[in-house]
Amino acid sequence: MTIDWQTLDREPGLSALYVHAATRRKITGTTLPDKGLRCWVDVDQQRLAAYRKVCGFADDGLLPPTYPHILAFALQMQLLTAKEFPFPLLGLIHLSNRIRVLRPMGAVSRARVSVQVQNLQAHAKGATFDLITTLDDQLGTLWEAESRMLCRGVKLEGEPVENEVAATLELIEVAHWKAPADIGRQYAKVSGDYNPIHLSAASAKLFGFPTAIAHGLWNKARTLAALAEQLPTANVEIAVQFHKPVRLPSEVTLLASAAASSGDLRLMGAGELEHMTGHWQPLT
The missing domain is CATH 3.10.129.10 (Hotdog Thioesterase)
Structure with a gap:
């Protein structure tokens, strides 16, 4: 699938996105959008310190391996509450998560986050898709992730796929x-x-x-x-x-x-x- 990338000049505001999420409760289709979102984001050191404290990470000069999810959250919210996305965000179930750290994530103060969805598959309880997130610096990709999400009640043709x-x-x-x-x-x-x-x-x-x-x-x-x-x-x-x-x-x-x-x-x-x-x- 060819992705139509849209580059934002700033991170989306979460308040409006939560309103969109709260007011969308119906499944509107069975096709994932081919649009992806990109945005350069800054690493807020106070927020990073608070995250380390809540999650138990020591301050070793590196971004924790799960921290790029935090940098990407607003962009993910915008993608999953867009009109083209067919499933309601509230009610999605996070089944699995895979992260790949390609290079040491030290001295990262600014990076480009990219998000997209793909791989729609039948599931015994509905349908799953993968939320794909990447983090890049000026040298290329630092980190990437796949979060497999389940939407209950979606009817797709094909045999359910299990990957445990x-x-x-x-x-x-x-x-x-x-x-x-x-x-x-x-x-x-x-x-x-x-x-x-x-x-x-x-x-x-x-x-x-x-x-x-x-x-x-x-x-x-x-x-x-x-x-x-x-x-x-x-x-x-x-x-x-x-x-x-x-x-x-x-x-x-x-x-x-x-x-x-x-x-x-x-x-x-x-x-x-x-x-x-x-x-x-x-x-x-």
């Missing part, structure tokens, strides 16, 4: 932490992601959840922060699948394989509840 990969390495407990009741609000302040299912039990119940749940990307970020000494800082791909949500408040345990160029991870809750599984490996 089971862990194959021996895992040991490496960390344990609490996800407090207000972590959804803390993460929203640094990310801009004020999805009601993460903010409070009252707002989550409006969307069918008995209590608020943690952001999937906070779970991934907190996990990668805990594994920082085991993971390469570049030339690495880190993929996770999200399973049962982390209800707030909760306590979780991180299991991982020994430090190596490739490895597996699993985030577990009480009663062997599996929240997230994943794998890291060198780029090929």
Whole structure:
């Protein structure tokens, strides 16, 4: 698919985009738009410091491997609330996330973010698509990501596709932490992601959840922060699948394989509840 790129001269404002998201509740088609959005963004050091604190990253002079998602959030919102996008943003389910860090992300003060959607596929509960995000500097691509999203109720022809990969390495407990009741609000302040299912039990119940749940990307970020000494800082791909949500408040345990160029991870809750599984490996 050829992408028709639109370059913005500034980041979109989130307030108007949330209004668009709140007023669009219907599926309007089954074809993804061929438009992509690009914009140069500045790295706000105060926001970056707040993100590190909320997610547990040390200040090592590098952007955390999940931070480009924060830089891209407003652009992603504009793409997913555009008239041409056929699915309502509220209600989309984040199934999996794959990031690739191509080069060390040190001394990044300004970068170009690009976002697009592609790969519409049938799913047992509706349809999935990939939200593709890239981060470039003057030398080329630094980082790229694929977030697989599910829209329930979409009817597509074809057999459902399943892409989960089971862990194959021996895992040991490496960390344990609490996800407090207000972590959804803390993460929203640094990310801009004020999805009601993460903010409070009252707002989550409006969307069918008995209590608020943690952001999937906070779970991934907190996990990668805990594994920082085991993971390469570049030339690495880190993929996770999200399973049962982390209800707030909760306590979780991180299991991982020994430090190596490739490895597996699993985030577990009480009663062997599996929240997230994943794998890291060198780029090929």
